[in-house]
Amino acid sequence: MQDSWFNDLHPKSAAHGHEMCFTDIARKLKAIYLNSEGLPQDRIVPTVGLNIGRIEASNAKLVFWDLGGQIGLRTIWEKYYEEAHAIIYVIDASCPSSFEDAKSALEKVLRHDDLRGAPLLILANKQDLPNAVSSEELARYLDLKELGERVYLFESVSAYDGKGIKYAIDWLVDALERSKRTELLRTRAGNAAAGSI
Numbered sequence: 001m002q003d004s005w006f007n008d009l010h011p012k013s014a015a016h017g018h019e020m021c022f023t024d025i026a027r028k029l030k031a032i033y034l035n036s037e038g039l040p041q042d043r044i045v046p047t048v049g050l051n052i053g054r055i056e057a058s059n060a061k062l063v064f065w066d067l068g069g070q071i072g073l074r075t076i077w078e079k080y081y082e083e084a085h086a087i088i089y090v091i092d093a094s095c096p097s098s099f100e101d102a103k104s105a106l107e108k109v110l111r112h113d114d115l116r117g118a119p120l121l122i123l124a125n126k127q128d129l130p131n132a133v134s135s136e137e138l139a140r141y142l143d144l145k146e147l148g149e150r151v152y153l154f155e156s157v158s159a160y161d162g163k164g165i166k167y168a169i170d171w172l173v174d175a176l177e178r179s180k181r182t183e184l185l186r187t188r189a190g191n192a193a194a195g196s197i
């Protein structure tokens, strides 16, 4: 899972959960939406703190909080939940031995009260590799019981060739626009701004 970000004219956020590869996805997003390459692939290292990325997609300004997926860093994630508008969770689809861990970490994310109603985008990354499983297969492997009423999408992507990324982000922008949580967080941000005048 990685992390993400959103803020539009009215603040919008997406927290991202991630299981490897979020940073490369963020790099690809910048390449697609900002015509900028970001860091070269060989300069991307495991994320320890927080990387912040900003893009504009479908007239929404998105702010991504990219968090490290290493086990020892996951306790940091929940500090970002309350203000996140959505969750992007990136899974290395070419590495089935990591799915069990990805599943239990994601279930914990989904059980957290502070993320209630946040749309969930699960990216089955590394589709450029021949052994990667599709988003449908990944959904079957994970067999998430915690989805409840949550709006979610499993999508096959590759941070290397860009496959699926634009579709996934367009879906997320649409989900955010329809989300009650977005409304709630915007109202809260508006009230906080008014209170500080």
Ligand SMILES: Nc1nc2c(ncn2[C@@H]2O[C@H](COP(=O)(O)OP(=O)(O)OP(=O)(O)O)[C@@H](O)[C@H]2O)c(=O)[nH]1
Pocket (backbone or CB within 6 Å): 001, 002, 018, 019, 020, 021, 022, 023, 024, 025, 041, 044, 045, 046, 047, 048, 067, 068, 069, 070, 090, 125, 126, 127, 128, 129, 157, 158, 159, 160, 161
């Ligand atoms: N083949 C392939 N490799 C990828 C892809 N995305 C990321 N990688 C590689 O996978 C490794 C991990 O990528 P990162 O983007 O650092 O993963 P991360 O999720 O940010 O990792 P943490 O920061 O530790 O949470 C790097 O060696 C990347 O080059 C992809 O779509 N295809």
Ligand SMILES: [Mg+2]
Pocket (backbone or CB within 6 Å): 002, 021, 022, 023, 024, 045, 046, 047, 066, 067, 068, 069
């Ligand atoms: Mg990273």
